[in-house]
Amino acid sequence: MSLTVSSTTDPYGVAAAYWDRLHIGPGSAALVSFFAGLAPPGGHALEIGPGTGRVTLAVAGRVASVHCLEPSPAMRAVLMTKLAAEPDLRDRVTVLGAAAPDFRFGRRFDYIYLAAVYEDVPPEARRPLFAALAECLAPGGVLAMDMVTDEAVPDHPQREVRSARQGECRYTLSSAVWPLGPDLAGVRRVYRTYHRDTLVATETTKGDYHLHRPADVLADLRAAGLTAVGGSAVTDEVTPLDDKGTLIARHDS
Ligand SMILES: C[S@@+](CC[C@H](N)C(=O)[O-])C[C@H]1O[C@@H](n2cnc3c(N)ncnc32)[C@H](O)[C@@H]1O
Known part of the structure; x- marks a missing residue:
């Protein structure tokens, strides 16, 4: 039978159990390195949509703290279970069952990132999202994303x-x-x-x-006071990453 x-x-209620085996593909290591490589050693990071934590664990190995906003109970359960087995990392990782931008921290982060999250974000939600992220990004801080593509x-x-x-x-x-x-x-x-x-x-x-188009994303970043400084979405380079169209922005003020 x-x-x-x-x-x-939960939109990820079914997928969560299979995520690491069936969704994470051969280009994942390069994508994880992209996001982890931007994490400032000893800094404070905010991850939007960590899912089962493939990037979270790599970033947590470099920074003083990572805060995660993950609305899916199923994805969060996998992440929490992985962290339970990582005594050296788990004290540094705060996992909140909330969605951006409906959460305020009252503090600033040096690094904010979204890995493979844009497929869930309607383009009209991007401006309020960037405004909220800019509010909690420290001056000189970096915002990184992928899935910005034509x-x-x-x-x-x-x-x-x-x-x-x-x-x-x-x-x-x-x-x-x-x-x-x-x-x-x-x-x-x-x-x-x-x-x-x-x-x-x-x-x-x-x-x-x-889908999130580079020209529209760049305009929304500018409106939030963020400046694009790199990533394949602006340089058009071909990358081996699972998700194309990386973009790195800086908070100048
Ligand atoms: C495609 S999964 C990617 C998960 C993980 N970042 C990865 O790269 O494997 C997208 C994740 O983003 C989360 N998500 C979607 N919209 C969100 C929002 N507005 N705020 C925070 N997380 C969100 C989903 O619940 C899901 O876990």
Whole structure:
């Protein structure tokens, strides 16, 4: 018999368990290095949307503190479990169940970053987000992001994109993406679990995939008093990263 799950109130409620095996791809190490390499040694960092913590743990190894805003209970649970096994890091990492920009810290950070978060952020939410982030970024502090790209709106039929084995199970992720507008796609993801080659569970999620264009992002950064200083979104360099379109901005005032 096969268990079928098709919706949850947490958009990442199904994906969280599979995230590290089925979503984190071969370019992940380079992406993690990109974000961790910008972390100021001994400084204070704020991460928006840490998910299961692939970047969080690397950044925490360099800084005095990392604050994380993660609204998904399922993603947060994986992150908290990883931190529980890291006694040297866990005292430095504060994990809050909240979404940006609806949270105020009353303090400033040297480094703020968002890794692979933009797909969840509608373009019209970017300006208030940057305004809130600029408010808590220290003068000279750095804001880093990815997924700022002029790529075409993705469009592909359902197909298997990744598969992983664990114990006697094989897990697969297939996805379909279809255009809904100039900066928006719909995404359907299907997670299948096979136990000794018998399909035992099928879990489906549906959501939006937002695209963020370099010219629009640069304008919104300027409006927040932030200056772009690097990243492949402005230099057009080809990178091996999982998520294209990195962008680094500085708070000058
Ligand atoms: C695609 S996952 C990426 C997770 C992780 N950063 C990584 O690179 O593996 C996006 C994450 O951003 C979180 N997220 C989405 N919108 C957010 C917001 N407004 N504030 C904070 N986190 C958000 C989601 O809950 C999810 O965990």
